Amino acid sequence: MTDAQEQYNRVTAPxxxxxxxxxxxxxxxxSLQFDADGSKPMPVLVTEQVPGEHLTLDISAIREVAGELRRGAEFRLLGQSRDQILRTPPLAMEACHEAGGRMLCRCPYPTSLEVLQRRESFRARLRLGMEVGAILRVSGDEPPVQGDLKDLSLEGCQLELPLAAASRLASPLPLEIELCFPNGTRFVVRGNPRHHVTDAERQSVRAGFQFAGTSGDQERQLWHFVREIEREAARQANVTDVSLLPSLLFQNDAAAQAPVSRRNVQPYATPMARRLARVAGYLDAQLLELQEGRSLDSVQLSRHADRLLALHDEDREALLFATRCLRxxxxxxxHGLGVAVHLLDLAAVGSMPRDVRKALVACAMxxxxxxxLLPEGLLEATALDDDQRAELQTHVALLTPRLTHCQWLAASVVEAVVVRINERLDGSGYPEGVAGEGLGELARLAAVVDALEAMRRDRADRPAWRVAEAYRHLLSHPERFDQRWxxxxxxxxxxLPIGSLVRFPGGELGWVQRLDGQGRPVQVQLTDTIEPPGEALGEVLRGERLAALGSPVEEIPVSV
Known part of the structure; x- marks a missing residue:
């Protein structure tokens, strides 16, 4: 028995x-980890425990291992409970089945649990909404890199960094890591890169570091940070428990320096785009949480829906353009933000109550x-057979159970904007094939906005459509789309909607940023390139200077 194993305590009391x-x-x-060398923990959810009989697991996030489980492969369940790390003895599945779009498996109730209490091994994970910046410094003339702390222990940490930082992780020497807490607390430690995983889609790299040469004082500070992260995570997970006081580390200090974050190094075309990027950052992190088997965070969804409403109230046209600047x-x-902002903007024309608009924005996002949560590669396929198309359509059923904690969302809005946004008037949509009178006004409107937003972006099987082509498509299919909407x-x-790239008679290119009451551009920002708006846009033209260019002669489709 190894030293690490000797520190596990066996628990048998029911x-x-x-x-x-x-x-x-x-x-x-x-987490589920196969009882074999080299296996890694994978996210699962224990949905039911019947003491002395069985456990039911939701393995929807890792359904690709169902076959191995059915063949009797042994595994352990791993988890954390406050400052304890726990695991089951080896278990084996008794049965697996599909239910409501989820993959559920049953295994015997464990005869005991093994509990480890080691400060060094305990790793505190930052919940969604807990933001701790990190600055990575490399010796020499290379500039520092900004990133985000994802978890922390006495032994090391995991950072999320810009993809461009991947080359820095080959350093044979320890790198300086500075952690930057919201209240202004800064902590510097040195660490060796141990592993990293790049994500080209998210333009990021996740890197694990092992701390090197920490002093006794640094270890005491680290343990304080670990406990405070865990305490704040517990408080945010139980927002109704007023006995849990907020951690001072996570109280924003207005006098502190500007927040440190991976997104601070990204260029944005406009100030509004940079502010919208904070909402995008939440959705990006929420996407990862879903992939790890977690549900949608009700508190964070509410906060960012409020933030989007505030941005819209401040300057709707700037916000519409900002949705085209998140390359x-x-x-x-x-896509989620594009649908949310356009749906909100069109729905806000009427007298829709604020709580309904908030639910609408949240659901659309x-x-x-x-x-x-779909199998890897399915969204990138250029052609789908019937089985693949049916599997693609399960994304609705995969998401809806993750909304159960968001009880502030009106059920009618969830149904219209999440469940029925892909339905069509003739019943050809999914997931239920609802048709005609079965579709309410909001579902009909959402279907139009969703389709047009999707058409204006590249897809694996086609490039982005011109606006006029997208309009003609919907107008030519009255059997599918409500023509009133x-x-x-x-x-x-x-x-020529806000966010369109247009060409003028003299060949000049410009992004439409504002329109007059007749839908004519009254503000355009020039550009030299046919690509999504970035930091290097040109001059903003209005009035006589814009009129001197003449009327746009064509719209150029750009996937953004």
Missing amino acids: ADMEALLESLSQPGGA HEPLLVR VHDLGKA VKRYIKYFGL
């Missing part, structure tokens, strides 16, 4: 086991995130 296993039923609380964000994030959309946003 009441203690039930309490410990309850922690595995929380979103993100459990570095994942497609699902860009996340409506497509279930696609991140199609025509209202066209009239409201115009033939």
Whole structure:
């Protein structure tokens, strides 16, 4: 038996086991690891425990291993409970089945649990919304890199850095890491890069570091940070428990320096785009949480829906243009924000109550995130057979169970904007094939906005459409799309909507940023390139200087 194994305590008391296993039923609380050398923990959710009989696991996030489990491969369940690390003895699945789009498996109730209490091994994970910046410094003349802290222990940490920082991780020498907490606390430590994983879609790299040469004082500070992160995470997970006081480390200090973050190094075309990027950052992090088996964070979704409403109230046209300026964000994030802002803008023309608008924005932002739970490669396929198409359509069923904690969302809005946004009037949509009178006004409107936003972006099987082509497509299919909403959309946003790239008679290129009451451009920002708006846009033209260019002669499709 190794030293590490000797420090595990065996728990057999039924009441203690039930309490410990309850922690595995929380979103993100459990991992499954095959009992074989080289296997890695994978996210699962314990949905039911019947003491002395069985556990039920939701393995939807890792359904690709169902076959191996059915063949009897042994595994352990791993998790954390406060400052304890726990694991089960080897288990084997008894049965696996599909239910409501989820993959559920049953295994025997463990006869005991093994609990480890080692400060050095305990790793505190930052919940969604807990932002701690990190600055990575390399010796020499290379500039420092800004990133985000993802987890922390006495032994090391995990950082998320810009993709361009991957080359820095080959350093044979320890790198300086400075952690930057919201209250202004700074902590410097040195660490050796141990492993990293790049993500080209998100333009990021996740890197694990092992601390080197920490002093006794640094270890005491690190343990304080670990405990405070865990305490704040517990508080945010139980927002109704007023006995849990907020950690001072996570109280924003207005006098502190500007926040440190991976996104601070990204160029944005406008100030509004940079502010919208904070909402995009939340969605990006939420997407990863879903992939790790967790649910949508109700508090963070509420906060960022409020933030989007505030940005819209401040300057709707600047916000519309900003949705075209998020080139570095994942497609699902860009699409969700595009649908949310355009749906809000069109719906806000009436007298819709604020709480309904908030629910509408929230649902639109996340409506497509279930696609991140689909098998790898499915979204990149240039052609789908019937089985693949059916599997693609399960993204709705994969997402809706993750919304259960968001009880502030009106059920009618969830149904219209999340569940029925892909339905069509003739019943040819999905997931239920609802048709005609079965589709309410909001579902009909959402379907139009969603389709037009999707058409204006590249897809694996086709390039982005011109606006006029997209309009003609919807107008030529009255059996699928409600023509009242199609025509209202066209009239409201115009033939050259904000965010269109246009060419003028003299060959000049410009991005439409504002329109007059007749849908004509009244503010355009020049550009030299046919690519999504970035930091290097040219002059902003209005009035006589814009009129001197003449009327735009064509719109150029650009996937953004």
